[in-house]
Amino acid sequence: MSRRTTRVRKPRGRSRVGERFEAEVGAIAHGGHCVVRLPEPEARVVFVRHALPGERVVVEITEGTDGDRFWRGDAVSVVQASPDRVDAPCPYAGPGLCGGCDFQHVTVPAQRGLKTAVVREQLVRLGRLEPGSDLVSGLQVEAVPVPGRDDDGLRWRTRQRYAMTPDGRPAMRQHRSHDLVPVDDCLIAADGARPTDASVEEGDEHLSRGGPVTHEVTASGQVHPFSVAADGFWQVHPEAPRVLVEAVLDLLAPAPEERTLDLYAGVGLFARFVGEVTGARVVAVEADRAACQHARGNLAALRSATVECGPTDRVLRSGLDEPFDLVVLDPPREGAKRAVVEQVVDRRPRAVAYVACDPAALARDVAIFAEHGYELTAIRAFDLFPMTHHVECVALLERIRPAMS
Numbered sequence: 001m002s003r004r005t006t007r008v009r010k011p012r013g014r015s016r017v018g019e020r021f022e023a024e025v026g027a028i029a030h031g032g033h034c035v036v037r038l039p040e041p042e043a044r045v046v047f048v049r050h051a052l053p054g055e056r057v058v059v060e061i062t063e064g065t066d067g068d069r070f071w072r073g074d075a076v077s078v079v080q081a082s083p084d085r086v087d088a089p090c091p092y093a094g095p096g097l098c099g100g101c102d103f104q105h106v107t108v109p110a111q112r113g114l115k116t117a118v119v120r121e122q123l124v125r126l127g128r129l130e131p132g133s134d135l136v137s138g139l140q141v142e143a144v145p146v147p148g149r150d151d152d153g154l155r156w157r158t159r160q161r162y163a164m165t166p167d168g169r170p171a172m173r174q175h176r177s178h179d180l181v182p183v184d185d186c187l188i189a190a191d192g193a194r195p196t197d198a199s200v201e202e203g204d205e206h207l208s209r210g211g212p213v214t215h216e217v218t219a220s221g222q223v224h225p226f227s228v229a230a231d232g233f234w235q236v237h238p239e240a241p242r243v244l245v246e247a248v249l250d251l252l253a254p255a256p257e258e259r260t261l262d263l264y265a266g267v268g269l270f271a272r273f274v275g276e277v278t279g280a281r282v283v284a285v286e287a288d289r290a291a292c293q294h295a296r297g298n299l300a301a302l303r304s305a306t307v308e309c310g311p312t313d314r315v316l317r318s319g320l321d322e323p324f325d326l327v328v329l330d331p332p333r334e335g336a337k338r339a340v341v342e343q344v345v346d347r348r349p350r351a352v353a354y355v356a357c358d359p360a361a362l363a364r365d366v367a368i369f370a371e372h373g374y375e376l377t378a379i380r381a382f383d384l385f386p387m388t389h390h391v392e393c394v395a396l397l398e399r400i401r402p403a404m405s
């Protein structure tokens with residue numbers, strides 16, 4: 001294994017990397033680490049991985065200088081363990097090892113507890129929801145078991161990326177580093193996506209190559225096939241398409257003749273299911289050309305579906321200025337952001353289903369929707385990425401009052 005080299009950053013003062021201290025671990029924070037507060041003279045927050053709230057641990061600083069506002073660290077030994085701690089099932093999980101999983105050292109139910117706390121905190125801090133509101137206190141990240149498996153958090157990733165070491169071994173990267181950790185297996189990878197299954201080439205990091213694949217999705221009594229490019233976007237958890245479609249349909253409650261805008265549509269997953277219920281106009285907007293081509297084929301059976309290829313912001317700014325009753329919004333990690341949110345609310349939809357893989361981006365956008373009279377009226381969260389800090393939310397925003405002037 002090579003020495004750790006973190007991504008290039010301008011040094012600001014004396015490095016503290018490698019220093020150790022013992023501390024009590026505070027709350028979980030967004031990003032898979034816990035907060036440790038160092039008293040004077042350091043007076044710093046340290047984001048610590050491989051720890052659990054309430055534990056006493058020895059922290060080794062992995063990033064930080066005297067000039068930094070906060071530092072990063074790893075819990076390298078545990079003085080007093082949380083009852084939620086387990087031995088990591090994966091031999092490559094731990095300080096200085098594979099950066100892919102954050103929560104291998106946590107029981108699977110407790111992982112969902114940590115994610116619940118993070119989503120609630122983001123909704124309050126960035127989404128400006130009341131901490132005591134039913135929406136916040138009622139939210140619980142839901143288990144999504146892989147059919148035929150115990151709820152062990154393993155073997156759920158149907159696609160996985162591997163790098164390759166110079167001597168030809170499949171590898172993962174260390175946390176926030178380009179350095180490689182050779183791996184013989186990845187315990188969250190499903191059969192077909194394990195290092196021994198994937199076609200990895202020297203110096204290349206990629207998904208398996210090949211022609212388009214077809215995924216059949218059964219949800220809410222409908223069954224549809226979806227053609228997707230081999231390297232195109234498709235949810236990696238085998239239950240994700242069904243669970244997310246059912247949540248979107250359940251929250252949006254589409255009615256016949258309602259017009260629908262599916263933004264960041266991929267190959268048309270939500271457009272296909274919603275359009276089948278409404279039987280009315282559906283417009284799918286997607287930036288990736290190959291995905292648009294697949295979406296056109298996947299939506300061909302709908303009476304009046306069209307696919308607009310281009311960045312959502314540009315497509316909405318330069319056209320589509322008709323009213324829509326329903327919007328599905330499923331942006332990448334950075335969220336939809338103000339420009340797109342404002343284009344959406346301009347069309348005065350009755351309801352927006354927001355599918356989000358980053359609760360912080362979701363919460364920031366929820367606050368922008370609220371400025372325009374759209375309130376968060378329901379939210380569900382799903383554990384579609386066990387062992388990692390990632391969580392998928394589906395939120396319902398409804399037009400409740402006129403926009404704030």
Ligand SMILES: C[S@@+](CC[C@H](N)C(=O)[O-])C[C@H]1O[C@@H](n2cnc3c(N)ncnc32)[C@H](O)[C@@H]1O
Nearest residue numbers: 233264265266269286287288311312330331332
């Ligand atoms: C999280 S995926 C969702 C795809 C789809 N809704 C699904 O569930 O299969 C986000 C999609 O947004 C697309 N995308 C990224 N940036 C975009 C942009 N600025 N405008 C439109 N689509 C974009 C990506 O190509 C990707 O297909």
